[in-house]
Amino acid sequence: MAILPHGDQLKLLTIIQGLRERGVAIAFDSNYRPKLWDSQDATKEAYQLAYKATDIALVTFDDEQLLWQDTQPQDTIKRLHALGVKTVVVKLGAEGCLISESPKDVPIKVTTTPVETVVDSTSAGDSFNGGFLSCYLSGGSVSEACQQGNALARLVIQHHGAIIPKAITDTLSNPIKK
Incomplete structure (x- = not known):
């Protein structure tokens, strides 16, 4: 959204809200x-509108802390649920992530296996998101999707660049495939 002029951001968010209202x-x-x-004010305005149209937030705590001054991941979860986000996933890097599917839930921690050497963390968050969405949209639970996201991000950060050989990603097992 940051690369769009303000008016285009609002148009995009209106389209997204309309899609959500249609069940997407x-x-x-x-x-x-x-x-x-x-x-920061422009960012906050755009993000608040985006979160109000969001079912699943896949956020990184460092980013949320920088923008909103959240002191702990639970603050991020509470804020996002208050804006109407149903499922909140707060990515915590080497610590895994916290998930909450309801404001009444106690957040659940999903751990990851740290790597010895991080070669390039450039696309760690995007890799997590790809692994998460692939699993979740295939019928996996939020917890299973987080495990898949963590596994893919763990592979990607051990290589240079955002795109790694398919032979490596093919080694991932989908936790929901029988």
């Missing part, structure tokens, strides 16, 4: 990069 599930990753935005 919407996933959103804020991926906050301060240099891409005119101001």
Whole structure:
């Protein structure tokens, strides 16, 4: 969204809200990069509108902390549920992630296996999102999807660049396939 002029951001968000109202599930990753935005206020305005149209938030705590000054991941979860997000996944890097599917839930931690050497973390979040969505949209639970997201991100950060050989990603087993 940051690369779009303000008016186009609003048009996009209106389209997304319309899709959600028609039953399309919407996933959103804020991926906050301060240099891409005119101001924090402009970012907050756009993100609040985006979160109000979001079913599944796949956010990174470092980004949320930087923009919203959240002191702990639970603050992020509470804020996003208050905006209407149904499922909140807060990515915590080497610590895995926290998930909450309802404001009444106690967040569940999904751990990951840390890697010895991180070669390039450039697309760790996007890799997580891809693994998560692939599993979730194939019928996996949020917890299974987080495990798949963690597994893919763990593979990607051990290589240079965002695209790794297919032979490596083919080694991932889908936890929902029997």
